Amino acid sequence: MTNGEVRRSSRVLVAEFIAGIGEGNKFTKLDLNRAIPFYAQNDRRMRDLRECGWVIDNYKVNPSLAPDEYLVRRIGVRIDLGERPPKPARKTVGGAKRRRILERDGHVCAICGVPAGEPFPDAPGRRAVLTIGHLIPVARGGTDDENNLRAECQRCGDESRDNTLDPPTTDFVLTRARNIRSRKEKKRLFAWMVARRKDPDDTELVFLDWCRLPHSEQLRVMQEFGRQVLADDEG
Template sequence: MPSWRDSNLGTMKRAALWLVQEVGVGELFTKSQLREAFPEVAQIDRRMRDLRDFDWRIDTSREDPELGSHEQRFVKQGEPVWEPGKAKRKAGVTITAAERQGAMMRDGHKCRSCGIGPGEQYAGTYITSQLDVARRVVRLADGRESLQLVIECTRCRIGGRDLIADLGEVLTRIARLPVYERKMLAAWVEQDARKFSETEDLWAAYRTLPADSRDQIRNILRSDT
């Protein structure tokens, strides 16, 4: 492994080596430390972000709320980009501005996991959402896996980073639906929305309550039967 100080290497390769040799997997570093290590590079932050296209995981406060705004965590080492041929980008890995805008429009500028919009507050908190484009592995009906773009908020993206969407399994379940339920589902898909009943909304609210409050509601409902 070459030294990160080798000026004959490209900046991205040196940044990768700096993470491995100076920071270490699982450890924190700051923007100031990064810039002090590469004072001659004007956009060292961007060069380090390029490593994500090679399966490196570097979290900021957007992915990990416990981090400060100037902190980052080196979570996972990806391809050894300093080795010959390893720094070549795979086709379709980089998300272009046009692809990002297209994904936002197709997904209605809402998180596809929880439905929250950009800048909206999460229920019961003062925290506002941030939306971004995530790459989701989708297992197709024929068993192949496809990398597809989806809009997610930061909170859902952290929780679902390693999930694989199984399109084949969803299609199988749709095929088993009775005709009337399939038509109902088709209407929801066409509108890209579903209206929940008051009872369903109350069930969702009940599930968020502490145990003592749930017990009180359970006792009241039991008395009605």
């Protein structure tokens, strides 16, 4: 048996096992390892299934689970029954829908808050170009429904595409938001939620303005300001 055959068949076995557990039910790592002989590959096989639209929570995305527990939230493409994963229909969203999403998201990246056409705060030489991205990637069953779309700059879009984790659960986000210690930070987060964007704070705004000065003026401000920063350190 070649490696390829082992990989294919273990993936099908893992799919069969998890489909047998059923949506809404839990299993443990031990259950899985007992059921499938190729257990060294089981984590990778579950990642493969997520690419096929299966939603399997672990303790990282679902704080109610123990570290060795998994929850079957959705059974995706039944590769164990010979179904084939769908090819992504279209990669880009255009036309009127694209304009509506950009308008709704205020022409800023919904992830980092950089406005369209503005330089990145940490990389002034690069300017943000917004595209429309999917919250749940198309490859994992995400649709072109407007609820699943958001404005993304080229950097966040790239990072999202590299991210193979499933989106967080509602409980996970709410728990983390509630656990923020400082009341001031909580209020800030709430304001971002209401505005659906991360407003740059005063320091970032000053920096963005500084980026728009001619180079010689940038140097002047940097030197003057630098003197004050150093003086503050000494005093």
